Amino acid sequence: MGIVEAILLSVITAATPLVLAAAGELVAERSGVLNLGVEGMMIMGAVCAFAATQLSGSPYIGVLAGIAAGALFSLLFGFLTLTLVANQVATGLALTLLGLGVSGMLGESFLGMQGIKLQPIAIPLLSQVPFVGPLLFRQDAIFYLSIAIVAGIHWFLFRTRSGLKLRAVGDSHGSAHALGVDVIRTRYLAVLFGGACAGLAGAQLSLVYTPQWVENMSAGRGWIALALVVFASWRPWRVVAGGYLFGAVSISQLHAQAFGIGIPSQFLSSLPYVATIVVLILISHNRRMTLINTPASLGKPFVPDR
Amino acid sequence: MRIELERRPKVSALFSILSPFIAFALTIVFGGIMFALLGKNPVAALYSFFVEPLSEVWSLHELAIKAAPLILIGVGLSVCFRSNNWNIGAEGQFIMGAIAGSILPVVFYDWQSPLMLPLMLVLGMIGGALFAAIPAFLKAHMNTNEILTSLMLVYVAQLFLDWLVRGPWRNPEGMNFPETRTFGADAILPEMLASGRTHWGFAFAIIAALAVWFMMRYTLRGFEITVLGQSERAGRFAGFSSRKMIWFSMLFSGALAGLAGISEVSGAIQQLRPVISPGYGFTAIIVAFLGRLNPLGIIAAGLVLALTYLGGEAAQLSIGVSDKVTRVFQGLLLFFVLSCDTLIHYRIRLVRERFAALKTDEAH
Incomplete structure (x- = not known):
């Protein structure tokens, strides 16, 4: 395998959790819910996936556990913001703080353990194609899932009736309610899906990216995923583009450290965070464009009048 | 059901x-x-978590030391949150305040003067405010979401501090440990009471809380904060500028976080290390909400959350x-x-x- 392939491969591995978490959050935001707890759901997914893998011996059980943990954790957010109409920004922060705390506690006995890596699955024939084969068709199940999920979200949002309803709920919950759409139910499902995706992203971190458990191993990726949704202007395929761009930034930083160029490692490590800020500025400085793209009911609470 | x-x-x-x-x-x-x-045993555990730390004089002092930054930051954040500006990067502003305030005792370590400490505190506030000015500028003039930018800057601040204490600011006589020189006597925030370690940072916190309480209750600025927070449109009709409010609330909370940072470093740690905060900036968000965004409530909430830090340590020791x-x-x-x-x-x-x-x- 050449150096270019190796670098591209590492970019894909770094990008997959970002793409997954951002895609899930995109659906939640399209339904009008701003869930700032992505980081918390992701880290819960990571710790539960790792623990389940260690206990069962199968990383696939781990993947399922990660998804379940993220989804369950998001229900907590749903209950507070949708049923009890608590402030979405504050509740999202609470979810992140709680997730970091609970995962630290759950993961304590797994610290320093040798992880079990999710093995790649080679797709017959396609994986034999030179260059593209090893890159795209000799990957782990989570990578394939990430692409399938993005394609599924695109199809669902723009080609199905339920997707149209979900977007209607996000753009004007009052009108959607008047037309008989169950706003709260739609939002619960969207939040749950977002949680499952964030959990899966977390599972990727502790089973593929670095197969071990380290406290706070999500290292702000949940927040970067939130920025990615803005960057993608709430369109599924742009999440993939953005995710790979960020994956490339974080990988280039690692390679630069390896080559030992004269810049202190801390400055290189801060690159993904600085890049996030720069991208956010570029995307949102045009106020009108932002207004057109943002779901109009994003972050606004809804209480059905009875 | x-x-x-x-x-x-x-x-x-x-x-x-x-x-x-x-x-x-x-x-x-x-x-x-x-x-x-x-x-x-839940009763024993809760006892050692919430009651034991309150039973001795020295631990009450530790409580005040931990509550000081929480109250200072929480009070600043309450102004932000009330005006609907979501500064969640107080942790970064705390660190940058600590760094800015430490310029004098670390770089000009042989300078001795009674002016040292006041200058450090002012520099700390300026450092925190300037770091908060980044998300403020981006929100007010570039329409960029302050939640994400202020949070990203926390990571940047942590890495910057890490670089400083391992690189240019490392103590040349410190056996290669990643820490700066310990501060000279002029650069240390003195203790408040004869009975223990509580330093003047706690007094700053109480003063800040009372001042903000007064501002919110009796001044036009306080009214402006509330109005703009509840309805930007109504505020605009009243002639208030939400752009100016972004600047005011972010700089104000940044300055208080910076003051908390330099007070912690100069009063409790007395040098810079790679990690100087157990997440005070994030815990202060909880403090602000538990205090219902009311400065007097925040004093009480700060003490409660400080207790959870002490309780954690106590529970680890006594019940494992x-x-x-x-x-x-x-x-x-x-x-x-x-x-x-x-x-x-x-x-x-x-x-x-x-x-x-x-x-x-x-x-x-």
């Missing part, structure tokens, strides 16, 4: 006061269940649970605070499905 909310005709004064207490009680109950699940329990308690507390706040504006009803169906039939 279904939960239904019914808007109260008027904000409930009773629950405005009660809700933080209910939240705290629920946290204790859940904490007890959690300890029981961990196989510990992980000190990670602290973070769980803090997260739970915020959750319960937010859910209990619903009671202020709504009545909560449990409705049986059949009854609900009947009711809608009647309505038709």
